[in-house]
Amino acid sequence: MQESLTSGFEQCMKCSICTEVCPMMEVNPLYPGPKQAGPDALRYRMLDSSFFDENLKYCLNCKRCEVACPSGVKIADIIASAKLENAHSAHALRDKMLASTDFVGSLASPFAPVVNGVLSLGISKSLLDSTIGVSKHASMPKYSSPKFVSWFKKQQASQKSFGKQIQYFHGCYVNYNYPQLGKAFVSLMNACGYGVSLLEKQKCCGVALIANGQKKQALKNADINLQAIGKANAPVLSTSSSCTLTIREEYGQLLGKDTAPSKEKFHLAVKWLYEQWEKGAVKFAWREDFKMKAAYHTPCHMQKLGYQYYSIELLKMIPGLELSVPEQQCCGIAGTFGFKKEYHELSQKIGSKLFSSLKATGCDYVITDCETCKWQIEAGCSLPVLNPIEVLARALDIEKTKILNNNEE
Amino acid sequence: MRFDYIIIGGGQGDALLGRELLSKGKSCALICQGRQSGDNSREAFRKAGGCLFMGDSVDKVFYSEDGSRIEALCTENLGSGSLLVADTYILCSGRFFTRGLCSDMDKVYEPVFGADVQFEADPSLWCRSDFFCRQPFEDFGLVCDEGFHALKNGKQIENLIVAGDILCNGQNNIESLCKSL
Numbered sequence: 001m002q003e004s005l006t007s008g009f010e011q012c013m014k015c016s017i018c019t020e021v022c023p024m025m026e027v028n029p030l031y032p033g034p035k036q037a038g039p040d041a042l043r044y045r046m047l048d049s050s051f052f053d054e055n056l057k058y059c060l061n062c063k064r065c066e067v068a069c070p071s072g073v074k075i076a077d078i079i080a081s082a083k084l085e086n087a088h089s090a091h092a093l094r095d096k097m098l099a100s101t102d103f104v105g106s107l108a109s110p111f112a113p114v115v116n117g118v119l120s121l122g123i124s125k126s127l128l129d130s131t132i133g134v135s136k137h138a139s140m141p142k143y144s145s146p147k148f149v150s151w152f153k154k155q156q157a158s159q160k161s162f163g164k165q166i167q168y169f170h171g172c173y174v175n176y177n178y179p180q181l182g183k184a185f186v187s188l189m190n191a192c193g194y195g196v197s198l199l200e201k202q203k204c205c206g207v208a209l210i211a212n213g214q215k216k217q218a219l220k221n222a223d224i225n226l227q228a229i230g231k232a233n234a235p236v237l238s239t240s241s242s243c244t245l246t247i248r249e250e251y252g253q254l255l256g257k258d259t260a261p262s263k264e265k266f267h268l269a270v271k272w273l274y275e276q277w278e279k280g281a282v283k284f285a286w287r288e289d290f291k292m293k294a295a296y297h298t299p300c301h302m303q304k305l306g307y308q309y310y311s312i313e314l315l316k317m318i319p320g321l322e323l324s325v326p327e328q329q330c331c332g333i334a335g336t337f338g339f340k341k342e343y344h345e346l347s348q349k350i351g352s353k354l355f356s357s358l359k360a361t362g363c364d365y366v367i368t369d370c371e372t373c374k375w376q377i378e379a380g381c382s383l384p385v386l387n388p389i390e391v392l393a394r395a396l397d398i399e400k401t402k403i404l405n406n407n408e409e
Numbered sequence: 410m411r412f413d414y415i416i417i418g419g420g421q422g423d424a425l426l427g428r429e430l431l432s433k434g435k436s437c438a439l440i441c442q443g444r445q446s447g448d449n450s451r452e453a454f455r456k457a458g459g460c461l462f463m464g465d466s467v468d469k470v471f472y473s474e475d476g477s478r479i480e481a482l483c484t485e486n487l488g489s490g491s492l493l494v495a496d497t498y499i500l501c502s503g504r505f506f507t508r509g510l511c512s513d514m515d516k517v518y519e520p521v522f523g524a525d526v527q528f529e530a531d532p533s534l535w536c537r538s539d540f541f542c543r544q545p546f547e548d549f550g551l552v553c554d555e556g557f558h559a560l561k562n563g564k565q566i567e568n569l570i571v572a573g574d575i576l577c578n579g580q581n582n583i584e585s586l587c588k589s590l
């Protein structure tokens with residue numbers, strides 16, 4: 001465990017504020033809660049790892065406890081770290097499959113229509129449920145063909161013609177499941193005068209590997225990504241709040257890596273874009289005919305990063321967007337947690353409050369920065385969910401924006 | 410990001426103050442180091458259009474050349490490349506529990522701006538052995554001028570206003586709440 005965690009826990013003054021905000025505690029009496037599972041039990045685990053309590057598996061790593069803690073205790077990191085060292089799963093194969101987003105995606109993507117069809121059949125769902133433990137009630141994310149990377153290869157040459165460049169960390173989700181977000185990102189960046197290249201040799205950030213206790217693979221991915229970021233000669237942008245949190249924060253806190261290069265060069269696209277706009281380096285022209293009524297959901301990891309206002313303030317610039325921002329709540333999916341048979345019901349219970357408050361806004365779309373929140377909200381609210389980058393790209397008058405940014409290719 | 414006001418605090422009164430400023434058409438951010446009493450007030454502040462930076466703290470302060478004004482802040486979450494700028498900064502980060510004031514073995518200090526704190530120089534006089542009597546350290550706090558500007562090395566910081574429990578000899582809310590129970 002990192003020294004910052006083993007020393008930081010002594011800052012805990014036992015106020016129990018963290019237990020008040022833990023979404024898992026609200027629905028599950030078996031979960032000991034952040035104070036007990038984190039700083040309280042760490043002092044015992046430091047003496048003897050047999051004090052590890054299997055009920056820590058319920059922690060969503062949503063980090064709401066950390067946001068609430070007045071003493072700056074890295075509660076969720078302490079718990080995640082203990083899980084990473086000690087947890088054993090009764091569903092090792094399933095956990096490996098759910099966590100190996102890169103590997104499974106590369107297998108499934110070429111046969112996307114078949115795989116999606118098979119995965120949505122009741123019989124396949126029951127089979128996955130009874131054999132490896134993937135909940136039959138969960139809607140699996142759809143695979144897409146061709147992959148984002150294959151599409152991008154055809155654009156590569158034209159991207160080089162831009163004077164200014166950025167690199168894109170697309171992650172697994174954009175590559176295998178949702179290339180349209182990557183395409184929207186490229187068109188937005190191009191309109192702003194930036195050419196896009198892909199961060200070379202990038203691997204899945206490893207958020208699911210960490211959550212599923214696969215430390216060795218997570219370390220491997222972290223090394224590859226950090227090396228690639230270190231070599232990048234332009235800002236590296238991501239469109240996912242969870243990838244950003246993992247690469248900027250968790251690589252250091254949980255995997256003991258030096259995150260200095262990622263802190264300097266790796267950014268969430270909305271934050272980078274807002275700051276360029278603020279400096280006057282990027283300008284936007286909006287479509288007059290764009291109309292949308294949407295609610296913005298702040299993912300827990302976005303709240304932890306503290307970046308939600310970059311998304312919100314960018315979205316507020318769009319004249320045709322009627323935006324509401326309900327109170328921040330956890331959607332309950334926690335990456336792969338909600339797909340697991342034994343947790344699916346808990347995950348839905350946690351999300352139910354958020355689903356009702358989103359529906360109560362009367363919105364036609366939900367906007368959020370996290371792909372797994374998107375899956376959960378789409379399934380729970382039956383509303384389409386978009387990433388802020390997609391909304392910005394749709395609302396932008398691309399031609400006028402290009403002219404504003406002096407970019408007539 | 411730019412605001413008319415940045416409030417460093419986050420308790421009930423601070424969020425209400427923020428809401429009041431918003432209702433006067435001012436833009437306002439609240440940097441709140443952790444959850445304190447006043448969830449509803451903070452939510453009302455957020456709903457009224459305020460920016461609530463929850464679970465964040467000020468990491469770096471940029472002053473004008475002569476040190477008389479604050480030009481910008483950086484926070485731990487947003488990082489050193491991201492400036493939060495305001496015309497006026499309001500420091501109401503409370504006392505020891507909320508880390509508005511900190512101490513080590515021989516001094517009491519205000520950790521964000523290093524603003525002047527009034528405290529007893531002899532640490533042996535900070536506490537009295539009778540646990541239930543009023544403790545001298547409860548009267549420690551920030552000194553300010555008549556316009557409630559914070560002072561640093563005796564000099565006014567023009568655009569830093571101090572409010573609430575962090576002020577020396579101010580009202581002690583914990584004590585008054587306990588008495589009212």
Ligand code: SF4
Nearest residue numbers: 012013015016018069
């Ligand atoms: S909120 Fe922080 S200080 Fe309070 S009990 Fe939880 S970990 Fe400890």
Ligand code: SF4
Nearest residue numbers: 022059060062063065
């Ligand atoms: S990370 Fe989330 S689920 Fe885990 S203890 Fe903290 S608040 Fe609870």
